[in-house]
Amino acid sequence: MTAVQVAAGWSVVAAALMVIGAAVAAxxxxxxxxxxxxxxxLSARLLRPVWETSRLLxxxxxxxxxxxxxxxxxxxxxxxxxxxxxxxxxxxxxxxxAAPTVGLVWFNAMDVVLWVAWWLAGWGPNSVHPLxxxxxxxxxxxxxxxxxxxxxxxxxxxxxxxxxTDIVTAQKQLWFVAQMPIAAAVFIGAVGAFSLWGPFAxxxxxxxxxxxxxEQPGPARLLVRLGQYALLVVGSAMAVALFFGGGAGPVxxxxxxxxxxxxxxxxxxxxxxxxxPVWRPEKLMRAxxxxxxxxxxxQLLAVSILAAAGAAA
Amino acid sequence: MSAAxxxxxxxxxxxxxAAxxxxxxxxxxxRATFALALSFVAVGGELVLLTLAYLGVVTILMMVMEMAIMxxxxxxxxxxxxxLMPMSMLHNKRGALAISxxxxxxxxxxxxxxxxxxxxxxxxxxxxxxxxAGEAIMGGQMPVMVGIxxxxxxxxxxxxxxxxxxxxxxxxxRDARSLHDRGLHDNARHGGTHHDGTLHDGGDRR
Numbered sequence: 001m002t003a004v005q006v007a008a009g010w011s012v013v014a015a016a017l018m019v020i021g022a023a024v025a026a027x028x029x030x031x032x033x034x035x036x037x038x039x040x041x042l043s044a045r046l047l048r049p050v051w052e053t054s055r056l057l058x059x060x061x062x063x064x065x066x067x068x069x070x071x072x073x074x075x076x077x078x079x080x081x082x083x084x085x086x087x088x089x090x091x092x093x094x095x096x097x098a099a100p101t102v103g104l105v106w107f108n109a110m111d112v113v114l115w116v117a118w119w120l121a122g123w124g125p126n127s128v129h130p131l132x133x134x135x136x137x138x139x140x141x142x143x144x145x146x147x148x149x150x151x152x153x154x155x156x157x158x159x160x161x162x163x164x165t166d167i168v169t170a171q172k173q174l175w176f177v178a179q180m181p182i183a184a185a186v187f188i189g190a191v192g193a194f195s196l197w198g199p200f201a202x203x204x205x206x207x208x209x210x211x212x213x214x215e216q217p218g219p220a221r222l223l224v225r226l227g228q229y230a231l232l233v234v235g236s237a238m239a240v241a242l243f244f245g246g247g248a249g250p251v252x253x254x255x256x257x258x259x260x261x262x263x264x265x266x267x268x269x270x271x272x273x274x275x276x277p278v279w280r281p282e283k284l285m286r287a288x289x290x291x292x293x294x295x296x297x298x299q300l301l302a303v304s305i306l307a308a309a310g311a312a313a
Numbered sequence: 314m315s316a317a318x319x320x321x322x323x324x325x326x327x328x329x330x331a332a333x334x335x336x337x338x339x340x341x342x343x344r345a346t347f348a349l350a351l352s353f354v355a356v357g358g359e360l361v362l363l364t365l366a367y368l369g370v371v372t373i374l375m376m377v378m379e380m381a382i383m384x385x386x387x388x389x390x391x392x393x394x395x396x397l398m399p400m401s402m403l404h405n406k407r408g409a410l411a412i413s414x415x416x417x418x419x420x421x422x423x424x425x426x427x428x429x430x431x432x433x434x435x436x437x438x439x440x441x442x443x444x445x446a447g448e449a450i451m452g453g454q455m456p457v458m459v460g461i462x463x464x465x466x467x468x469x470x471x472x473x474x475x476x477x478x479x480x481x482x483x484x485x486x487r488d489a490r491s492l493h494d495r496g497l498h499d500n501a502r503h504g505g506t507h508h509d510g511t512l513h514d515g516g517d518r519r
Contacts, residue, residue: 102370115381141381
């Protein structure tokens with residue numbers, strides 16, 4: 001596999017369209033494997049993104065009293081914008097939109113902006129249930145962010161670089177998932193956590209009428225849902241670049257391997273959505289800081305020793 | 314820096330200052346907090362333009378996270394508990410204005426008056442600036458910093474371990490303790506009743 005190269009300027013648009021297309025496909029898959037809609041025919045389920053889009057676009061606008069319109073709008077558009085900002089540093093096969101020297105830190109900074117995005121989605125409408133959801137998310141973010149950061153540190157240490165393209169190149173011999181399986185698992189879990197997905201959907205929980213999503217009127221809700229799926233897509237693609245060798249693979253073109261591997265991780269995340277119970281932040285915090293964080297640090301220690309031994313040899 | 318670079322730099326500078334002013338103009342805690350965050354993001358962008366990509370992106374990362382935590386405390390500790398009503402961000406207006414203007418003048422004078430050193434050698438490649446910044450900041454102090462970071466982290470973890478068993482949300486342990494204190498431990502799983510259906514004598518002794 002040749003080194004990853006920066007693609008032409010128009011690839012920004014191509015990357016954005018691909019993320020949105022993959023997000024819609026993930027939505028269709030989610031509808032297909034949703035155990036709650038078994039009674040609906042498969043074809044109707046697969047078209048759910050179409051029905052949902054038209055329903056939300058036609059939905060009557062609702063307004064809450066004394067809402068902070070500016071901040072509510074920011075909360076609605078930011079998840080999708082953040083996903084698109086992240087994908088700029090995620091390679092597709094041997095092409096990438098931008099290859100900054102600190103691509104990994106950029107991805108991390110953007111996932112931190114999600115703290116603001118989800119909290120604003122909760123704060124903006126001036127309504128109790130979304131507000132509770134926004135605070136729940138910050139509690140959840142405190143739980144997952146440190147394990148996520150140390151999981152991101154592991155491939156950077158192994159590759160000796162903060163550049164995503166360097167990390168992909170460093171996996172020519174061995175995919176990092178073999179060397180650091182715990183970091184890979186923690187990263188994929190954190191992707192679910194910052195996308196409010198499955199067991200991490202407590203901030204948008206049914207017990208608070210949808211939480212941060214509760215007061216989002218039609219088009220805004222469409223944007224947030226699209227952003228959620230886009231974050232899952234980009235997170236899965238980043239997992240492929242960091243841990244699963246990027247576009248490496250036999251016979252097929254590198255871009256095809258990136259797409260296949262991303263689709264597998266994405267499908268796993270989507271399938272697990274309704275099959276794991278939701279974790280409350282305090283339970284998540286206990287597991288994350290007392291178990292996952294120490295284990296991730298031990299993983300990082302092992303990776304660092306291997307890297308130092310490799311550098312010395 | 315190219316002409317386009319200078320234009321972006323100037324635009325980010327204007328955003329940084331304007332967002333900084335907005336912190337004191339808006340009448341909402343949430344807006345003030347995220348105006349400050351926007352100001353820091355613009356400063357991070359300036360650092361990226363100065364080829365300090367790592368410091369710039371880390372500034373964005375740290376400051377956005379910090380503001381997200383700070384907004385909780387701002388809303389929690391302010392006079393208007395729900396934080397949803399408009400309120401003035403300004404207290405002790407004259408003193409604050411004097412301090413702000415004085416600090417700005419001092420820093421601006423410093424930036425203009427300090428004899429900046431000339432660059433030695435060629436402009437380093439972007440990847441080298443991260444390493445150079447790390448060595449300039451940490452360099453000789455690296456063993457000390459590594460040691461301190463381990464101590465700091467151990468302190469956080471031990472503080473957590475000490476705090477968690479008696480934590481606010483520790484329902485399981487607390488329920489088990491109180492049940493044990495009341496001698497109900499073995500009967501608890503039967504819902505406080507005996508197998509014959511009669512209420513246990515301690516069942517309603519709360």
